[in-house]
């Protein structure tokens with residue numbers, strides 16, 4: 027059971043069981059009793075930092091990272107076939123988070139048929155970044171209350187906090203207060219998501235540890251211990267790749283679509299996070315399935331979704347018109363990603379051009 031607790035990644039701890047239970051379907055009838063108490067809010071601000079640490083989750087993260095780094099010594103003890111297998115496994119887990127939990131279930135930016143949804147759900151358990159329901163609920167809170175105290179990984183509390191620190195400390199009371207207002211009924215309505223929630227622990231045990239340990243053992247003849255240890259390396263990489271969107275892509279980089287928000291465009295984050303580093307665009311137009319104005323450019327997730335659309339597994343991909351994107355850039359952008367002649371225009375001329383494009387549409 028300890029392993030299962032590790033795999034849950036401490037998410038139950040973050041919410042101390044309050045908001046977490048509140049929006050579960052079985053708890054809808056008594057949600058009024060689930061608001062955090064006043065004393066809890068007071069305690070949060072008054073308590074010394076050490077008292078606010080989520081010790082359970084912190085220990086799990088530390089153990090995973092130590093084992094992940096230590097597992098590097100085993101890289102020379104497995105075959106090239108196993109290394110290729112582990113790489114594919116890492117890519118699959120990443121794509122299931124970006125194409126599945128993020129673009130499909132959180133933002134509903136396209137529709138997917140049951141076979142592809144099931145594939146994404148199973149691969150999602152390789153990533154072990156919590157069940158789909160909780161991942162999506164947290165991300166919807168992040169978008170709705172971005173860069174405020176109600177944002178679970180508020181960048182205003184620092185780069186470390188927005189990267190990993192938010193998982194190591196108890197939540198700000200506003201995350202409970204405002205997060206409880208997020209509607210996630212559509213997630214509960216999806217039987218694939220319900221299956222993921224119900225059997226999450228066992229699925230993670232099987233897909234994140236069992237298969238990547240036993241399959242290469244029987245297929246390629248590598249020893250079990252190195253294969254098991256490499257699971258922690260995969261998790262360490264996968265976690266940090268995903269977290270880099272919350273941290274670096276809210277910190278450095280250009281803001282071509284809205285200069286007044288923190289989310290930014292970071293190319294290297296798109297490389298490691300399968301196209302999720304075009305984050306200023308994504309926060310401006312969260313329902314575009316591309317999460318970018320650049321199509322396939324460093325965007326493995328869009329490539330996968332388009333591939334699935336070509337074989338009929340994906341439909342109704344939502345996009346934003348080029349005119350709307352240009353208007354947004356002219357009115358609110360920081361001037362990057364614009365042709366030079368437009369960059370040299372005055373603010374007034376840019377706004378006039380935006381109006382002209384709007385009138386012509």
Ligand SMILES: [Zn+2]
Pocket residue numbers: 128132133165169308312
């Ligand atoms: Zn998003």
Ligand SMILES: [Zn+2]
Pocket residue numbers: 168271272276289305309
């Ligand atoms: Zn964000």
